[in-house]
Amino acid sequence: MKFILTLTFGCLLNLAAQGQKLAEFSVPPHEAVGPLIVTADLSKIPADLHQISLVKKDSQEPVAFQLSGQKIVWKISEKEASQYLEYEIHHALQKAIKNDLHVKKEEGQLAIYQNDTKLLGYQMDIKDVPAGVNPAFARSGFIHPLNTPSGKRLTRIQPIDHYHHYGLWNPWTHVEYEGDTLDFWNLNKEEGTVRFAKLIYETTGPVFSEYQVLQEHVVLHGGKNEVALNEAQTVRLYPLNDHSYIADFTITYNCATESPFKILEYRYAGFGWRTTEEWDNQNSKVLSSEGKTRKDADGTTARWCIVQGKLGTGNGGAIMLSHPQNYNHPEPLRIWPENQYSRGDMFANFAPTKTKDWTVEPGKNYTLRYQMLVFDGEMTASQAEAAWQQFAKPIEIKL
Numbered sequence: 001m002k003f004i005l006t007l008t009f010g011c012l013l014n015l016a017a018q019g020q021k022l023a024e025f026s027v028p029p030h031e032a033v034g035p036l037i038v039t040a041d042l043s044k045i046p047a048d049l050h051q052i053s054l055v056k057k058d059s060q061e062p063v064a065f066q067l068s069g070q071k072i073v074w075k076i077s078e079k080e081a082s083q084y085l086e087y088e089i090h091h092a093l094q095k096a097i098k099n100d101l102h103v104k105k106e107e108g109q110l111a112i113y114q115n116d117t118k119l120l121g122y123q124m125d126i127k128d129v130p131a132g133v134n135p136a137f138a139r140s141g142f143i144h145p146l147n148t149p150s151g152k153r154l155t156r157i158q159p160i161d162h163y164h165h166y167g168l169w170n171p172w173t174h175v176e177y178e179g180d181t182l183d184f185w186n187l188n189k190e191e192g193t194v195r196f197a198k199l200i201y202e203t204t205g206p207v208f209s210e211y212q213v214l215q216e217h218v219v220l221h222g223g224k225n226e227v228a229l230n231e232a233q234t235v236r237l238y239p240l241n242d243h244s245y246i247a248d249f250t251i252t253y254n255c256a257t258e259s260p261f262k263i264l265e266y267r268y269a270g271f272g273w274r275t276t277e278e279w280d281n282q283n284s285k286v287l288s289s290e291g292k293t294r295k296d297a298d299g300t301t302a303r304w305c306i307v308q309g310k311l312g313t314g315n316g317g318a319i320m321l322s323h324p325q326n327y328n329h330p331e332p333l334r335i336w337p338e339n340q341y342s343r344g345d346m347f348a349n350f351a352p353t354k355t356k357d358w359t360v361e362p363g364k365n366y367t368l369r370y371q372m373l374v375f376d377g378e379m380t381a382s383q384a385e386a387a388w389q390q391f392a393k394p395i396e397i398k399l
Contacts (some may be wrong), residue, residue: 010149010187015286021087022047023089023399024057030395032081033386035240040397043070045089051292053094057086064097066205071205075240086193101239103202110199112209112237117151119245119374120237122213123166124196133163137187141202141215142166143235148376149243152311154318156277161341164188165274168372170251170344172353174266177219177228178259184217185269191221192228200232210236216256227256244375251369256360263358271370272349273320275307281344284309287381289388294338299354301330306390307348316376317383320348321391323369328352 020044030036042049054063054072075076076085100114108125109275111118122143129137139160144155144167155167164187173185184192200212217229234250249271253263275284286294287377288302297305303324308317322331332354338346350370353359360366373379373387 017055019090019092021088022052022091025087025089025397025399027076027085027395027397029084030076030081031386032076032078032390033332033383034078034244035078035237036078036081036389036390036395037073037238037246038076039068039071039073040087040394041071044399047091051091051093052366053090053092055088055090056089059356060088062095062097063087065094066207075207075238088353097206099204099206101202101204101206101237103211105211110202110211110213112204114239114245117149118130118145119147119149120235120247122211122235123200124213126195127157127166129158129163133158134188136190137163139164139166139187139193141169141194141213145170146247146372146374148311148316148374149245150314150316152314152316152376153310154273154276154316154374155210156274159277159345161345162274165272165347168271168273169194170268170271172217172263173269174264174353175228176262176264180219180221181264182219182221186342191219193218193220194231208236208238210234215220219246228259230254230256230259243377244373247372247374249370249372250367251265251361253366253368254364255360258362260362261360262289263353264359265353265355267350267354268349268351270332270351270369271317271320271355271368273307275346275348276311277345278311279309279344281338281340284344284346286346286348287384288333289330289381289385291381292333294335297333298335298337299332301332303330303392304384305333305335305348305350306381306384307346308375308378309346311376314376315378316374317379318375319373319379319387320350321373321388322350323371324392326350326352326368326370326381327358327366328356 109121171184182191203210210233215231216227219226232252238246238247251362331350334349
């Protein structure tokens with residue numbers, strides 16, 4: 001259940017004049033490990049939201065914010081979170097605030113940068129396979145690289161042991177569709193694939209960068225080229241500080257035909273992460289919300305899972321977070337064993353259909369939400385739990 005605060009509301013004006021105060025509100029102290037993301041619903045503000053500013057009440061210092069529909073979004077530092085904070089919204093254009101984020105298209109990708117550091121690349125063009133490899137393994141619609149704030153790479157694609165592994169990606173492995181059983185994960189079977197269809201929008205600002213794409217889950221078996229499932233994938237990236245950021249994923253499915261798309265129980269499927277080849281069983285580790293490690297996490301359920309290890313001369317990793325409203329939450333994990341390919345290559349996966357089927361019915365939308373808290377350095381269980389609490393119960397101000 002979301003944590004919603006209804007806070008002190010100042011003067012709402014029937015006709016907002018330039019520079020006038022539209023509202024004032026407060027945010028009480030919160031326990032925080034790192035910066036907090038805060039949103040406020042401004043649907044009742046009688047003004048053009050593109051002509052407002054957010055300031056601290058006492059100092060009148062402008063606060064960097066960004067619009068998201070009828071809401072504004074801003075960050076509170078860890079130090080500020082322990083204080084009682086008061087804000088005002090004015091009918092005035094926000095003063096220019098430095099924006100470190102930018103989105104650009106390059107080399108068949110949509111990329112998000114913070115200053116000169118590439119944090120994420122979403123693959124729009126089909127990625128060809130190495131020479132001599134079955135072309136059925138080529139595909140689009142995945143994230144690689146996913147980098148730490150300092151630019152250290154956390155993902156890999158097309159490893160020789162699994163050419164169908166693509167960084168961060170989310171196909172389904174065992175699907176019943178129109179009387180056939182299909183595999184959209186193991187591309188060499190040529191039964192199905194997932195592909196980028198179109199870029200719906202992209203936006204960036206001082207608080208976050210975001211894009212939304214349409215992906216298609218395509219039946220190939222029997223010579224078909226039929227879209228069975230549509231997927232709208234929205235990715236929002238919030239830099240928190242110089243050593244961490246949040247990548248937020250909202251994945252919404254609906255049937256592309258009048259036929260249901262029944263995802264059958266299978267040991268791996270869904271939101272998967274093939275990690276950097278730097279990691280093995282000697283320099284990386286896993287810890288789940290239930291205290292499980294790489295030795296025993298596979299097949300258990302979790303709200304979050306830390307995967308981290310040595311990267312170059314330092315360390316880094318990510319916390320995978322599953323939203324409490326997700327199907328079959330807390331979600332089953334697929335974690336490769338410590339002796340995978342002898343050296344202990346790493347793969348982590350929230351697999352909601354590991355223990356039961358899930359049917360996507362025509363005419364309905366089905367949503368999964370995940371976050372990855374990406375970091376340089378190391379993270380602890382208490383930090384992971386705090387991150388999950390902030391994801392599950394965000395601070396949402398309703399005026």
